[in-house]
Amino acid sequence: MVGPVTNYASGQQMIPVGxxxxxDLNAFARAYAESKRGQSFEVRRLVGFCLLVKRHVMEEVGGFDERFxxxxxxxxxxxxxxxxxxxxLRVVEDCYIHHFGHMTMSILQGTNLMELLGLNRIKAREKWGEDIIGLIYREPATISxxxxVRxxxxxxxxxxxxxxxxxxxIVAWCEDDSEDARCALGAYTNRIADTLENAMALATRDFVLAIYADEEWDEEALRLLTGLKVAVGSGTEAVELLVVRATAESGDLAAGVRRCRLARRSAGLRWNGVTGEFIVRSGAAVETSGITIRSTRLP
Structure with a gap:
């Protein structure tokens, strides 16, 4: 989803104008766009006065929430x-749009901008469970x-x-400690532990993501992992992924099983090598993600 630069907006889209x-608007817009041709930068929020969104994204996430x-x-x-x-979310620097600001509120009788801001911020907190501005600017979770290698x-x-x-x-562990596997893993990390317990102990980030090195992640799974780092709750202890079997001959997917593969490091969860997942206590805060990964063999 992208938005333009403008003369009036809260956040990083506002630029000084000449x-x-x-x-003189059109002349300025043409000159500025030419000076920034092809340039854009990522942001955490865009102002809704002008947005360009791919259709499939809108179909996936939905439009504006009418509660506001x-x-x-x-x-x-x-x-x-x-x-x-x-x-x-990106700001497209070679697109300039003049924004008068709050014109809708100005022409509507009986509306109070500051009162509406306060009311809707409360509605957003009720929806998200936390202050929405704090969520937007919260740093994404880090992953070990x-x-x-089985x-x-x-x-x-x-x-x-x-x-x-x-x-x-990245930390690695080889079940049979084969030289071929160690060499293959050496291309990605020099932190190769002699036991799985030691590998887990070497992890230092917020969450530990445990995967078998022969499993397959497609582009959608990787995208959802990026989103999960943003979305995961501050009280979440573990996250379930769907692991499905991919047949060696055709790659067809069979019915899968949900496995807790992402765990908060501070929760100290142990790994179950039989089922291939972290062991969570009864009543633990476990989220279910939309991530699906393919495995040539299920535990």
């Missing part, structure tokens, strides 16, 4: 939902990727490279 009369009525915080709510699904297993290099770019550190 005109005071609207007759005339407006204010409906754009923040949409931005957070888009980022929680792993999509980017623990790569596990006995006789291989390393799916393309997958490991892709997931590794989403992790903040």
């Amino acid at each position: 005109y005071t009369d609207l007759k 009525g005339l407006g204010n915080f409906e754009d923040d709510d949409l931005c957070l939902r888009v980022r929680n699904r792993g999509y980017q 990727l623990v790569l596990m 006995s006789g297993g291989s390393v799916a290099h393309r997958t490991v490279e892709a997931i590794g770019s989403h992790a903040d550190e």
Whole structure:
């Protein structure tokens, strides 16, 4: 989802302008756009006066939430939902739009901007459970990727490279300690532990993501992982992923099983090698993600 630069907006979209009369608007816009041709930058929120969104993104996350009525915080709510699904928000610098600001509120009788801002901020808190501005600017969770190579297993290099770019550190462990597997993993990390327990102990980030090195993650799964780092709750102890079997012959997917593969490091959860997941206590705060990964063999 993208938005333009403008003369009037809260946040990073506002730029200084070189005109005071609207007759000079077009000349300024053309010159500024030419000077910034092809440039854009990522942000955490966009102001809703002008947005360009891909159709499939809107179909996935939905439009403006009508609980916010005339407006204010409906754009923040949409931005957070888009980022929680792993999509980017960007400001397109070579698109300039003049924004008069709050004109809708000005022409409507009986509306009070400050009162509406306060009311809708409360509505946003009720919806999200926390202050929405705090959520927007909260730092994404960090992830320690623990790569596990099963006995006789291989390393799916393309997958490991892709997931590794989403992790903040990588630790590895080989079940049979084969030289071939250690060499393959050495391309991604020099932190290769002699036991799985030691590998888990080497993790230092907020969450530990444990995957087998021969599992496959597609682009959608990687995108959702990006969104999960933004969306995961501050009290969440573990997150379930759907693990499905991919047949070696055709790659067809069979019915899968949900496994707790992402765990908050401070929760101290132990790994169950039989089921291939973290063991969570009864009543633990566990989220279910939309991430699906393919495995040539299920535990």
